[in-house]
Amino acid sequence: MKKKQPDTNIPQHEIETVARCLLPEIQKFFESTEGKKEFEEWKAQRAKETEKERSI
Structure with missing residues (x-):
């Protein structure tokens, strides 16, 4: 029997x-x-979000 991914029926x-x-x-x-x-x-946006989270 093949393994299935967690929480799926695939x-x-x-x-x-x-x-x-x-x-x-x-x-x-x-x-x-x-x-x-x-x-x-995307990396620039992510860096802005991370910086914003750190300043809170």
């Missing part, structure tokens, strides 16, 4: 199949100019 092999399909596309996005720009914007 078999692990199905999750892994979907992940194998999505991972190359996610990697391509983050290697692209647009993906790098969005990631830098």
Whole structure:
């Protein structure tokens, strides 16, 4: 019997199949100019939020 993810009824092999399909596309996005720009914007936003939380 295959292990299931916690709190789901989705078999692990199905999750892994979907992940194998999505991972190359996610990697391509983050290697692209647009993906790098969005990631830098996200990091800057996250840093602002973290700084705001520390000052409270």
